[in-house]
Amino acid sequence: MIRHRLDIAIVGAGMVGLAQAALLAVRHPQLRVALLEASTEVPQISADHYDPRVVALTQASCELLEEIGAWEEIGDRRACPYTEMRVWDAEGTGSVRFNSRDVQMPNLGHIVENNVVVAALRAHIEALPNVELVSGFRLESWWRDCGLWHLQPRSERTNLVEGLEESAETLRTRLLIGADGARSKVRDLLHIRSRDTDYHQTALVCVARSEKPHQHTAWQRFLKTGPLAFLPLAGLGDEHHCAVVWSADEDLARELVMLDDQAFCLNLEKAFESRLGRVESVSERFSFPLRARHAESYCGPGAVLIGDAAHSIHPLAGQGVNLGLQDVRVLSDEIGRALKRGLEPADSSVLERYQRRRRGDNAATLKAMSTFKSLFGAGDLHWRWLRNTGLSMVDASPLLKKRIILRAMAV
Ligand SMILES: Cc1cc2nc3c(=O)[nH]c(=O)nc-3n(C[C@H](O)[C@H](O)[C@H](O)COP(=O)(O)OP(=O)(O)OC[C@H]3O[C@@H](n4cnc5c(N)ncnc54)[C@H](O)[C@@H]3O)c2cc1C
Numbered sequence: 001m002i003r004h005r006l007d008i009a010i011v012g013a014g015m016v017g018l019a020q021a022a023l024l025a026v027r028h029p030q031l032r033v034a035l036l037e038a039s040t041e042v043p044q045i046s047a048d049h050y051d052p053r054v055v056a057l058t059q060a061s062c063e064l065l066e067e068i069g070a071w072e073e074i075g076d077r078r079a080c081p082y083t084e085m086r087v088w089d090a091e092g093t094g095s096v097r098f099n100s101r102d103v104q105m106p107n108l109g110h111i112v113e114n115n116v117v118v119a120a121l122r123a124h125i126e127a128l129p130n131v132e133l134v135s136g137f138r139l140e141s142w143w144r145d146c147g148l149w150h151l152q153p154r155s156e157r158t159n160l161v162e163g164l165e166e167s168a169e170t171l172r173t174r175l176l177i178g179a180d181g182a183r184s185k186v187r188d189l190l191h192i193r194s195r196d197t198d199y200h201q202t203a204l205v206c207v208a209r210s211e212k213p214h215q216h217t218a219w220q221r222f223l224k225t226g227p228l229a230f231l232p233l234a235g236l237g238d239e240h241h242c243a244v245v246w247s248a249d250e251d252l253a254r255e256l257v258m259l260d261d262q263a264f265c266l267n268l269e270k271a272f273e274s275r276l277g278r279v280e281s282v283s284e285r286f287s288f289p290l291r292a293r294h295a296e297s298y299c300g301p302g303a304v305l306i307g308d309a310a311h312s313i314h315p316l317a318g319q320g321v322n323l324g325l326q327d328v329r330v331l332s333d334e335i336g337r338a339l340k341r342g343l344e345p346a347d348s349s350v351l352e353r354y355q356r357r358r359r360g361d362n363a364a365t366l367k368a369m370s371t372f373k374s375l376f377g378a379g380d381l382h383w384r385w386l387r388n389t390g391l392s393m394v395d396a397s398p399l400l401k402k403r404i405i406l407r408a409m410a411v
Contacts, residue, residue, distance in 0.1 A: 012179035016308070082110070208242050
């Protein structure tokens with residue numbers, strides 16, 4: 001049965017909320033932590049199908065999952081290490097190859113299906129005595145008095161809240177962490193505004209089977225209508241499956257969604273210049289409208305935002321969840337530091353230090369993604385020349401390549 005008086009309540013059991021709960025529970029067994037999740041679905045991992053939603057986890061993210069104790073399970077299941085990344089421009093000859101040899105590392109990162117990460121973290125949390133996952137709790141309203149947040153789920157769903165006494169569905173907590181994704185209720189309830197940019201693009205995601213093996217390479221072609229990525233997948237017996245993330249202008253995306261599988265395969269193969277031979281088949285397609293968002297502040301009294309609730313970015317560099325996991329690491333460091341000094345984790349100085357350490361970094365990445373998106377979307381000759389020359393220059397400079405790789409791996 002869930003304890004109704006908590007030290008920390010985390011809203012949202014996506015990858016970031018789960019990692020935050022697990023890291024806090026592992027580092028600070030004395031804290032009582034609850035993770036409140038609106039959905040009651042349990043992620044299923046199919047032995048013969050991939051989850052088309054994947055993430056490219058950096059080395060820093062893998063290390064964090066290792067500290068939590070969840071990486072072994074993820075790695076054993078279906079994590080595909082990639083040793084090379086190839087990026088090229090559809091409108092010119094500019095291209096760049098990054099290889100793990102450039103930085104004397106065994107790989108540049110791992111491609112993992114979202115549900116594999118979520119399932120491993122959930123299994124890990126179930127085994128931790130000081131953290132509880134409350135499914136079916138959609139946070140709807142709250143009030144705060146004497147430094148305590150009182151949290152209530154949406155009333156008509158109360159009967160779905162597992163493990164919660166019907167008579168006492170209000171949870172009380174000192175610190176509230178909003179990990180409830182891009183359309184964060186916590187952010188709204190705190191009256192924190194966000195700066196939004198609509199990219200007018202949609203990301204189509206699916207899994208494609210290609211004629212040639214993926215070569216443990218992450219491929220990205222920049223088309224004028226948006227970037228197209230083929231990301232290598234592990235398991236299911238061979239190396240011919242890639243997760244496709246095709247970010248396309250809205251009109252094109254609408255057309256692509258309507259195509260039957262055969263026509264879609266042909267379009268995909270053409271857009272990818274047949275780099276892996278024929279696209280033989282594709283899975284079901286899913287689409288996500290693309291929007292950048294950055295919360296103007298990451299904290300309010302006794303409350304803080306992490307992950308997509310604080311920032312969401314264009315998937316072109318695959319950094320969204322990696323930034324979120326760095327939020328997790330820094331917030332846990334700051335809470336640990338506070339506990340050592342006899343401070344409350346919800347103390348405003350703790351939350352402000354977290355904000356100072358994360359907001360600048362996240363803002364810089366958001367800006368870089370928007371600049372890339374504009375640069376590669378520009379059709380006129382000058383911009384085309386500039387980006388093709390830029391790609392070729394980076395490709396010819398081992399020092400520059402090394403810097404870029406090390407910077408990307410540290411996120
Ligand atoms: C097409 C695409 C490709 C991407 N590729 C990559 C990649 O390669 N690498 C990468 O790092 N990132 C990538 N991203 C971004 C990445 O998926 C997100 O950054 C990441 O999923 C955010 O995790 P989160 O836990 O912060 O939020 P979410 O995954 O959105 O989780 C939020 C959780 O909160 C719950 N919730 C919401 N409201 C409430 C409420 N009121 N009460 C209780 N619970 C609530 C939701 O049910 C959900 O479980 C990609 C994104 C897209 C769209």
